[in-house]
Amino acid sequence: MSAVAERHIMQVMDWTKYSLEEWLYQFGAWQYSSSGTCGKSINPIAVAMDQAVVKRKKFKLGVRKQRQVIADYLASDDGEPKARATKYTCQITDDEARAVQRLILDMMGRSEVLDEWLDAVIDRYFYGNSWSDMVTESRTGMDAKYDVKCGLAALHVRYPFILYTKGNVDSANN
Template sequence: MNAVVTITGAVNWSKFTLEEWLYQFGAWMNSVSGTCGKSINPIAIAMDQAVIKSKAAKINLTKSEIIANYVASDEDKPKLQRSNITCLISDNEARAVQRLILDMQGKSEVLDEWLDVVIARHFYCNSFAKIADEHHKSLMDVKFDNKAGLAAIYARNLFIKHR
């Protein structure tokens, strides 16, 4: 019998803890940037576009309106913050980390809110204060959302080390 190997099954998840994998993905996204700090990494761009499309779908925009808003607006585009984290993962490992998040998005509105905070914190290295300001939430709510998002990811992927 032939077993199908998925991208997440081909990764040695014992290299890092869950949070370290998420920070490594952020470093990987940041590792290939062009002019003005914008990512030229095709997977990072696809991830950003997926976030924008999911937010636009929640407010029932047409495809042409989504494209127009994406081209015309800088505020919806996630901004990469420079961090001191050195990228230590390969492209395939980055795809696997991305898959962890994408497989969970769209399941529920609450889970999506938690994942938005996890993405902003770990992929884009934003401070809790900045995330709270952008999401119009209290600092404590953002910290709780981050913990709940990490717990949800971990609960679904028990093969990843947790602190």
């Protein structure tokens, strides 16, 4: 086995290729680059990521609300995140996408607050949601922006080798 094969995908990536936000947008584009006839992703990694996000969001609710969410989910296909029109075209490989996915997955489950921030990052960058789409009963539009900013900052602190541009959160996809 070669020395390169023994190294982890996160170590062999050229993280200078894109900024942190661009990597996240690229993962979103990659996630939906393989779609079936009904527009749903047939990419097995993307499907697994979607299922993990949906399950995690359901279990944060109380038992009563959780049952209602499950009933609603079974009655429709609204439970699965939908791809949005995006200005990004997938320009990353499957291995690069797996590495970007690891950025998020490795940080999840550490705290409820961090998970909320990462959920906002996923909603914004992976699923291409607008700020208004991210508003929920418990999150205002301003909360969504702060959650995304905090999520990006947390990712930057954990992965300082990925370029991160300080300033406003990308508002190109209002």
